[in-house]
Amino acid sequence: MNPIFQYPCFNYAGLNTPTPYYIVDRALLRRNMRIIKDVQERSGCKILLAMKAFSTWGVFDEIVPYVAGVATSSVNEALLGQEHFKLNNKTDPKTIHVYSPAYSMEEMITLCKIADHIVFNSLAQWKMFRGVVENAGRKIEIGLRINPEYSEVSQEIYNPCTTRSRFGVRLEGLMDAGSNALDGIDGFHFHTMCQQGSDVLQRTLEVVCERFEKYFDQIKWINFGGGHHITRMGYDINRLCRIITAFREKYGLDVILEPGETHVIHTGFLVSTVLDVIENPNGIDVVILDTSAAAHMPDILEMPYTPEILGARRNVEDCDAPLEEGRFKYIIGSKTCLSGDIIGEYMFPMPLKIGDRLTLEDMSQYTTCKNTTFNGIQLPSIVSCDSETEDGSFCVHRQFGYEDFRNRLS
Ligand SMILES: *Cc1c(COP(=O)(O)O)cnc(C)c1O
DSSP: OOOOOOOOOOOOOOOSSSSSSEEHHHHHHHHHHHHHHHHHHHEEEEEEETTTTTTOOGOOOOGGGGEEEEESSSHHHHHOOHHHHHHHOOSSSEEEEEEOSSOOOHHHHHHHHHSEEEESHHHHHHHHHHHHHHSSSOOOEEEEOOSSSOOOOSOOOOOSSSOOOOBBBBBBHHHHHHHTTTTTTOOOEOOOOSSBBBHHHHHHHHHHHHHHGGGGGGGEEEEEEEOOOOTSSSHHEEEEEEHHHHHHHHHHHEEOOOOGGTTTTEEEEEEEEEEEOOOOOTSOOOEEEESOHHHHHHHHHTTTOOOTTTEEOOOTTOSSSSSOOOOEEEEEOOOOOOTOOEEEEEEEEOOOOTEEEEEEOSSSSSTTTOOOOGGGGGOEEEEEEESSSSSSOOEEEOOOOHHHHHOOOO
């Protein structure tokens, strides 16, 4: 098991603003960014931010200097990436990369004005849009997503290489397309990992090379996708750098990585208030928070997983701490009417009471850009702080209200 990440002694719940709020700690972001910078310098690869995982642009200024660009998957993400990584950063503009399982003509026309790299999911899509791209009047690098048919991701919902997968061209498809299949294509892209180590990359790369090596002399670069958990405690960074360096030297290809969550793991929290404590004579008492797993932390139900809560202990069997430590056991539940909207079961060192604030850990990735107003529930505010400054540098970036709920409907 990985060592537990130690957060700074800082009161993220101490802000005098209504809950719920997401709070990103800039000091923790800088910690990750130093690692991202180091990997690029040592291995010679380029690392992008996959905006699907984190688009909280109020703190992008901490990320922009340390990455080569952004990996986007839609016109909207590409526009937001362009604004922050290019237009607001004219002295050192970064590159905008886009990949989508399929593009419409309308999207392609817009993307040709924004994107520096466009990755296609199929040869048919490339054929369809080749004319548009070549008439764009600017140089756009073209990539093709390949499907190596190898992934070590066990949850089906996150596995891009099942037999039913819609992602990328399989070797067979490329061979069937004949000797000119890669005409006009500059690079390959594969994405097969999820929260994994460099050992998984190593094994994946062996399969990719075994299958697609014969095409490498026709391309200039290869994008190893996301899912690399580089900044996690215990990740073998030395091995990652060795793999990339050896690959670059052997094939002479530029290497790009586009992880999302690794940039922001252990940088954010969701602060929430206890609205009620319900005694349950048949079992464990239940706490209702002013937040929701379904609406504000959907991966809790989707992965599924149980997040850590500062000062509490998840009531799970693989926990190292002795049981006596936290004696007050609760089911922490959400404020929506969905029965399964439960955050998890926890042990607390003292009884919880109405008005207590709970700080849920590791809430930067796949939260703010995935949340909804399901049940009309209040969207959490977006806050940043800096635990390395004297006063904490709290900043409330945005609070949401009735208009935000209403304007998504008609
Ligand atoms: C989701 C995704 C990423 C980012 O994945 P993380 O697990 O957040 O690192 C990168 N590239 C593609 C194509 C993706 O779909």
